[in-house]
Amino acid sequence: MNGFNRRSKTIQQKILSAATGLLASQGVKKTSINQISKKAEVSPVTIYNYFGSKAGLVKETIKYLATQKLEEAEKLFSGRRPYLERLAELVFLKSSNLNQYHPELLKEMAATKDPELKEYLEGQVYPEAMEAFTAFLEEGKSSGYIRPELSARSIQLFTEMFKYLASSYPQIYNDSPENHRLINEIWRIYLYGLMGQETHPELFSVSRPPT
Numbered sequence: 001m002n003g004f005n006r007r008s009k010t011i012q013q014k015i016l017s018a019a020t021g022l023l024a025s026q027g028v029k030k031t032s033i034n035q036i037s038k039k040a041e042v043s044p045v046t047i048y049n050y051f052g053s054k055a056g057l058v059k060e061t062i063k064y065l066a067t068q069k070l071e072e073a074e075k076l077f078s079g080r081r082p083y084l085e086r087l088a089e090l091v092f093l094k095s096s097n098l099n100q101y102h103p104e105l106l107k108e109m110a111a112t113k114d115p116e117l118k119e120y121l122e123g124q125v126y127p128e129a130m131e132a133f134t135a136f137l138e139e140g141k142s143s144g145y146i147r148p149e150l151s152a153r154s155i156q157l158f159t160e161m162f163k164y165l166a167s168s169y170p171q172i173y174n175d176s177p178e179n180h181r182l183i184n185e186i187w188r189i190y191l192y193g194l195m196g197q198e199t200h201p202e203l204f205s206v207s208r209p210p211t
Contacts, residue, residue: 027104
């Protein structure tokens with residue numbers, strides 16, 4: 001990569017990082033190009049040159065965030081820590097996403113109407129995440145934490161049922177104590193369905209597990 005391309009990539013990373021922070025805290029509607037340009041320390045013209053429009057930037061930011069989350073999950077799944085520690089970390093990350101990201105951003109990720117973004121999330125990110133997650137669950141089977149009789153296909157279909165809930169009922173991400181409770185209950189149903197019984201209540205501790 002030559003110097004120009006390196007500088008260009010660095011600028012884009014700064015813009016995407018700034019946009020991620022603002023969209024996560026303020027949502028899509030309240031975040032402006034001017035705010036992002038100020039935080040990224042670039043001109044609004046530079047943002048338009050790279051991303052074309054606010055909608056284009058939002059789309060690329062969601063791709064950027066989804067890729068980050070995929071890498072984070074793959075690192076967690078393939079780690080060497082005890083299985084229950086990694087499973088507890090996964091539960092914590094799932095729960096913390098509700099507080100870390102604005103509901104508008106979560107809705108856009110779960111139920112986007114943009115064909116290109118939908119293809120990226122469902123055609124690239126989701127299959128890679130499912131492959132890593134399936135390997136993680138296979139490890140759980142051999143460790144005695146996940147029901148051994150479950151096939152990879154049944155787990156995938158089970159997962160897609162919950163994924164469909166998010167895409168067909170995006171208002172579940174509206175910021176309210178009731179929705180937070182519902183999502184945590186649904187996550188319990190999902191996890192304990194895989195484990196076969198309500199064991200290890202420490203998985204749902206409000207604090208981050210040891211790393």
